[in-house]
Amino acid sequence: MLKKIKLQEAVGSNLAHDITEIRPGEFKGAAFRKGHTVCEEDLCHLQRLGKNHLYLIDLAENEIHEDEAACILAEALAGEGIVWEDKPHEGKINLLAGRDGLLVVDTAALAAFNMVEEVMCATLHNHTLVRKGELVAATRAIPLIMKRAPIERAAAIARQNRLVLAIRPLRRARAGLVITGNEVFHGLIEDRFAPILTEKVAALGSEVVALDFAPDNAAAISRVISSHLEKGCDLLLLSGGMSVDPDDVTRQGIRQSGANEMHYGAAVLPGAMFLVAYLGEVPLLGVPACGLHHRVTVLDLVLPRILSGERIGRAQLAFLGHGGLCRDCQECSYPHCPFGKGM
Numbered sequence: 001m002l003k004k005i006k007l008q009e010a011v012g013s014n015l016a017h018d019i020t021e022i023r024p025g026e027f028k029g030a031a032f033r034k035g036h037t038v039c040e041e042d043l044c045h046l047q048r049l050g051k052n053h054l055y056l057i058d059l060a061e062n063e064i065h066e067d068e069a070a071c072i073l074a075e076a077l078a079g080e081g082i083v084w085e086d087k088p089h090e091g092k093i094n095l096l097a098g099r100d101g102l103l104v105v106d107t108a109a110l111a112a113f114n115m116v117e118e119v120m121c122a123t124l125h126n127h128t129l130v131r132k133g134e135l136v137a138a139t140r141a142i143p144l145i146m147k148r149a150p151i152e153r154a155a156a157i158a159r160q161n162r163l164v165l166a167i168r169p170l171r172r173a174r175a176g177l178v179i180t181g182n183e184v185f186h187g188l189i190e191d192r193f194a195p196i197l198t199e200k201v202a203a204l205g206s207e208v209v210a211l212d213f214a215p216d217n218a219a220a221i222s223r224v225i226s227s228h229l230e231k232g233c234d235l236l237l238l239s240g241g242m243s244v245d246p247d248d249v250t251r252q253g254i255r256q257s258g259a260n261e262m263h264y265g266a267a268v269l270p271g272a273m274f275l276v277a278y279l280g281e282v283p284l285l286g287v288p289a290c291g292l293h294h295r296v297t298v299l300d301l302v303l304p305r306i307l308s309g310e311r312i313g314r315a316q317l318a319f320l321g322h323g324g325l326c327r328d329c330q331e332c333s334y335p336h337c338p339f340g341k342g343m
Helices: 040-048 066-077 107-114 148-160 193-203 218-230 250-256 298-307 314-319
Strands: 002-006 019-023 027-032 053-057 063-065 092-097 101-105 119-123 128-130 135-141 145-147 165-168 174-180 207-214 235-239 261-264 275-279 282-287
Touching: 027 040, 063 066, 063 148, 066 092, 066 119, 066 135, 066 145, 066 148, 101 298, 107 119, 107 148, 119 148, 135 165, 145 148, 174 193, 174 218, 193 207, 193 235, 193 298, 207 218, 218 235, 218 250, 250 261, 250 275, 250 282, 282 298, 298 314
Parallel strands: 174 207, 174 235, 235 282
Antiparallel strands: 002 053, 019 027, 063 145, 092 135, 101 128, 101 165, 119 135, 261 275, 275 282
């Protein structure tokens, strides 16, 4: 419980919580920290902050202070790759990326956690690429003093869903590029796909170890795919031949190569004709022509998830629809925009 005392009677007492000071455009933070011993020199400053009374805390057995509560919540929320310090600030604890990788948020579990009264956790979007040390979430107990039961209930929800927050590291793939199309294979036009795909692969810490060109011939495409597997490629990207034109036979070549799982079509623009297939455990991504004309496409949404170890199937491609419409801005600001932020 809280005991209210007049400011003049507070000299020698310890503050029960941080006292915030706001100077618009200059400063927002704690003017006095929890535990600070009030002295005569503090009284004028406290009055300027609108404090004519202070509060002393006498916790009952079933009560908990906001700082202790925040630590319990942070510990329960933090999955693999998430770090935090036992240093609450104004009752809040920040959760940070403990390594480079992909932030994974169990959005249903997060919502269940936030349905508990008097607690909260806010995060970055699911599937955000983050660097070690980057802020990815923050949690706090909202009142200064509260009952222990809601804190324990929220923590139990988080622990039951151990991956409410986690950072998945990206593996270093040995990628093979297969550029299809008669016009490129026969040298009628210069290929522009390979440099784009190589840059995207390298930006995520992987390496292109094989590059081949194939005509619009399913058998030839199948042979090149098999050749890349023999070279040790554990990720394949094919460009071209993904549309519905009769001479676009890349999908047939993928099927002939022995793909045991294939999903054609994604609820994303640009990138509706994207393809995901698997040759055993090796993912194969079919990149449509939009990859030449748009800086960001469905590939930028799916490739980090593939490299984090997630298996992409029909459901994952369908859920991309919410937030999967690029606004085609004159100046692209991705990833600091809504594209791909639905799930």
